[in-house]
Amino acid sequence: MTSSPDRPLDGSGKTLLDYPRPSVAVDTALLTVHDGALKVLLVRRPGPGEGWALPGTFVHPGERLADAVLRSLREKAGVTGRSPHQLHVFDEPDRDNRGWVLSVAHVDVVPEAALIGSAVTAPRAKPQPVIELVEIDAIDSMDLPYDHGQIIGHAVTHIRGNYKTSPDPGGLLTGPFTLKELREVHESVLGEPLQRDTFRRTMERQLSATGAMSDGTKGRPAALFVSRGAT
Amino acid sequence: MTSSPDRPLDGSGKTLLDYPRPSVAVDTALLTVHDGALKVLLVRRPGPGEGWALPGTFVHPGERLADAVLRSLREKAGVTGRSPHQLHVFDEPDRDNRGWVLSVAHVDVVPEAALIGSAVTAPRAKPQPVIELVEIDAIDSMDLPYDHGQIIGHAVTHIRGNYKTSPDPGGLLTGPFTLKELREVHESVLGEPLQRDTFRRTMERQLSATGAMSDGTKGRPAALFVSRGAT
DNA sequence: TTGTTTTAGCGCATAAATGCGCAAATTTGT
DNA sequence: ACAAATTTGCGCATTTATGCGCTAAAACAA
Known part of the structure; x- marks a missing residue:
């Protein structure tokens, strides 16, 4: 050439x-x-x-x-x-x-x-x-x-x-999620169990409550969140 | 070609x-x-x-x-x-x-x-x-x-x-150093002052005391350290 | 010998973080 | 109406981290 x-x-x-x-x-x-x-x-x-x-x-x-x-x-x-x-x-x-x-x-x-x-x-x-x-x-x-x-x-x-x-920085959860869903996906990625309260305190300041509740479950419905700043 | x-x-x-x-x-x-x-x-x-x-x-x-x-x-x-x-x-x-x-x-x-x-x-x-x-x-x-x-x-x-x-990971200090020298080089890199006790607690577990003391200074000579695991 | 200088260990109060048991809250099932 | 199931907020004890004043220690200067 x-x-x-x-x-x-x-x-x-x-x-x-x-x-x-x-x-x-x-x-x-x-x-x-x-x-x-x-x-x-x-x-x-x-x-x-x-x-x-x-x-x-x-x-x-x-x-x-x-x-x-x-x-x-x-x-x-x-x-x-x-x-x-x-x-x-x-x-x-x-x-x-x-x-x-x-x-x-x-x-x-x-x-x-x-x-x-x-x-x-x-x-x-x-x-x-x-x-x-x-x-x-x-x-x-x-x-x-x-x-x-x-x-x-x-x-x-x-x-x-x-x-x-950060809460689900890879976007594995599509749409609003519960705290338990978030913790479970983090446990899957990290490959280790996480302490519920410690996890919630770390994440909750980076989440916005949607005001909606999960449905179709027996037991208390969980609150739904989205990540702050997420598009 | x-x-x-x-x-x-x-x-x-x-x-x-x-x-x-x-x-x-x-x-x-x-x-x-x-x-x-x-x-x-x-x-x-x-x-x-x-x-x-x-x-x-x-x-x-x-x-x-x-x-x-x-x-x-x-x-x-x-x-x-x-x-x-x-x-x-x-x-x-x-x-x-x-x-x-x-x-x-x-x-x-x-x-x-x-x-x-x-x-x-x-x-x-x-x-x-x-x-x-x-x-x-x-x-x-x-x-x-x-x-x-x-x-x-x-x-x-x-x-x-x-x-x-980590203590001086970039190797800016050549040879053994005092805690104050270490903190000062960290302050130069980070561009902000560091709290003496907090800094010492973070670093001391990653340092080995050489047993030697600094010399040629007025006042109490400071102990000399090297990083653990440093070649 | 005493005073000055310099470094840093430490006691301590305060702040922050952690983990757990309990139970409030809200649903579904009987 | 009551029981069961599920989620999670919270009180609290414990642990960990932080920052600061004080002073011990070890040098040099007078």
């Missing part, structure tokens, strides 16, 4: 395109809660190097990293409407046998309900599913490619840190 | 080199404490687009991001022996008029003593210095290029977070 005539030349009379450049990929640990446990979404890689991996893609020209993440989640997993957060750039020069590839790891959280209609729940006409949710504790025994195991570790640490102080 | 014959082909018969790729740069906010204030190291950019900026460079093939950071600190500022931490990838497609450039922002901390002999303190034979230390509060009025102002903001937040809980 020849130099672009409309780009500035440097001190050696060259443009950026005259120098070797890496391919840049994005990989995303998409976390959700299913059956009371924190899980990560894996996709099946076809062809050589097949197996389970995090959804990812190479970044296209003119594309933001987050846009590449969103494209890969849609194309590989049928998931839309996320807002990924950068974690770390994995830069081992020989991490990919195809050549020099940097991977910008991301993390995002998705409510289980948003996976309805995605490849997770599509009828399994094929003998093997293209996507699955895997419990965090089962990742170590899966032999994922590249640094995907490390990416998941980073992601879990990051998200659990957020869940220590 | 033609495809490399020894690299795997993808489903379209192409290698990675057949696809457009961005240039990847690293930029580093190198922080230090000087005269009791937190400062960032800026370097002078020659030629077009001259002015002050964070030290940075393009990543070379086979090079880790941290190695590129170290190379840029050595070449642009004469600083060696650091261990940079990744902060964030700045990925605005048009952030650089030379073409598609991603910048991986880093942060590191350097003791003022390690700048001795670097370009900071070299005799100023030229009419303009090539390097300077700028107080954090003065950055907003400097009109730095690209996203360097944001990088500095991220870096300061990150480092100040570390200094809230």
